[in-house]
Amino acid sequence: MLEDGVFYAANKLYGLNFEKRTDLPVYHPTVTTYTVFDRDGSELGLFYFDPFQRDNKRGGAWMSNFVDQSKLLGTKPVIYNVLNIPKAADGEPQLVSFDNVGTLFHEFGHALHGFFADQRYASLSGTATARDFVEYPSQVNEMWATDPAILANYAKHHETGExxxxxxIAKIEEAATFNQGYALGEVVEAALLDMKWHALTPAQARAIxxxxxxxxxxxxxxSELGLEVALVPPRYRSPYFNHIFSNPAGYSSGYYSYLWTEMLDRDSREWFAENGGLTRENGDHYRATVLSRGGTQDYFDMYRTFAGREPDVTPMLKARGLIADDGGSDANAAADGALPPQTVGTN
Structure with a gap:
């Protein structure tokens, strides 16, 4: 899945190559490391991969840096991806669920954002972007999990090789649209409730x-928002809305970011499909206009430079099955229509 799927897609899109390392220290025997080589053969950075569940390991999936890219400091990125895939028993084949495949492509999308960083200051480098932008490149990378050319290289039966x-895949994608009216409604409610809480003055908040x-x-x-809780309650009720009250990732007044980045993601998939899909030209363009820019530009300007237009919500609504697909070009939408809990740094 990693080498024949995720790495293979990164090679086709961006010209990257990966060399497994056995001479570097790791913090657990199941962690593997790779040197990442850029399209010109130069070393781009190091990648640590920690895929399996452990009794003493936090749940979820995330990406972060051991070392940030910085021209000022002369440092290249050292990046890790963490997942929680159940490890097969000794002698059994290591199978991976479809959801975990999507999660790995997602987290490696964050890694690409970090590897392609090209900034002077670490504070603006790679994934050091606004909360409502950081999930966007990782969600875009999920699309390649179901691209036919990528699937043919990694998604093979462990016994027959078929x-x-x-x-x-078509059935999985179709099933993902089930109940999306409810799913979208509960997230919209949670996002608007978040806004309501963080619009309070300090005095008003202390009174509650x-x-x-x-x-x-x-x-x-x-009620003021016109939302009927009895029909579709918010995804998180206030007493346990960890994202906005105690989560160190800092979602305060920003829970809407999942929906916003999903909109950018689906519109970007439309752009890729309209421009030939899985090609080096498209990958290099996306790298130059988005993945290498970090937090150095206005995000609207960055998106316009990439897509040549304003973002459009229509592909997102089609992918969720909320409006009819008229046969447009978003044919390779990833199956995971629900909002994933993982983020760049924590779950």
């Missing part, structure tokens, strides 16, 4: 000092 049938007052504020806020 490539996964296109018909099965009991569980009863918290619940009352939530009910009032959702």
């Amino acid at each position: 490539t996964i049938p296109a018909e099965l 000092d009991t569980p009863e007052k918290v619940s009352a504020f939530e009910a009032k806020a959702l």
